[in-house]
Amino acid sequence: MSHGTSVPEARLLRRTALAAGLQSALAVAITVGVLCGVSVLMVLRSQEAEQSTMLTTTVERTDDVTDPPAGVWLAIERGGRLDIGPGLPPGALDRGAIAATEADGASRTSDISVQHGEYRTLTQRRGDEVVQAVLDLRPAHVERGRLLKALLVTGTVGLVLAAAAGVWSGRRALVPLATALSLQRRFVADAGHELRTPLTLLSTRAQLLQRHAANTPLKSEVDELVSDTRQLTDILEDLLLAADPRQDHPHERVDLTSVVRDAVSAARPAATEQGVDLDLADSAPAPVAGAAVALRRAVTALLDNALRHARSSVTIAVHPSAKHVTLTVTDDGPGIDPAIMPTLFARFASGPAEVTGRRRYGLGLALVSEITARHGGTVSAQNAPTGGAVLRLTLPTGADQR
Incomplete structure (x- = not known):
């Protein structure tokens, strides 16, 4: 385990290296399998060609049943008399083929299996006689068996070596990445710890101010300030959770309509200051499976993007199915530049607003895309026919997870 790498990260590193080794072994297994198949074929x-050549040569050039090559026996039928070479195994002679060839003169090849x-x-047919050569296939089978055994041994050794090399090389390749990720997580954790203290103080002071403003005209604004500090704390916790891929993201039943309503309520002061009308269409409850804080971040980012580019109005609607x-989320702004549409949800993608006057994009929509992906949904954008942009976020209801 390298310095700066925790025990859980070391376990993750070992599992990843093992997976890399298994993938290498699988690749080698496929390669060896293909090569073995080609070799055996x-x-x-080659054996069939040699066997055919030996049988043809024996039939055409051997005149005496006692003089065939080793491993080959000869039988010659002349005028109804059948001469059989010495040592021919019982059952190896195909008498039916001899009779058929004598009748029609056609050459025949056949394979015969007997107990031994x-x-x-x-x-x-050779002139006025019929000749049959019998070849013992056992040497060919022995050679084939030796080849298969050799391929099996070398293939197994190759798989083991490939797996070991894959684990070793995978571990070496992943160690720098694991160290970098460990440093990144440590930075996020340290930053989160440092931010918790001022957020706690801010929340405490906001609550004290809330008590003093209980019977004053500032009560509603102070209540919203307390609510905002709580949301900041929740957002910080969600960011820390999202930064650690080892953690399982908790999912619960969340009413997306309620989340959108709260986000719209929080965005109204900014919209009013910009002279933009926020229109939230009435919608029925729309439950989804997810994390309320993360979904609130995604909706807030969509609203912020729309407000930055709207001229006078932004329309929000929730459609459950x-x-x-x-x-x-629909705005009446200048719309989306077609040139940046393919990278709209990529990090740091932006349009040349200072040149064209069109909208610009940074991290907001990229975060929306990442949060949506974590919830198993999709996000898309298009230009409205009447002008402006339409951003659409679709999430599964998660009804089968209840």
């Missing part, structure tokens, strides 16, 4: 074809072995025969809930 080539050997089989396998044989291949070639039967041909059996399997999905769709949130649409």
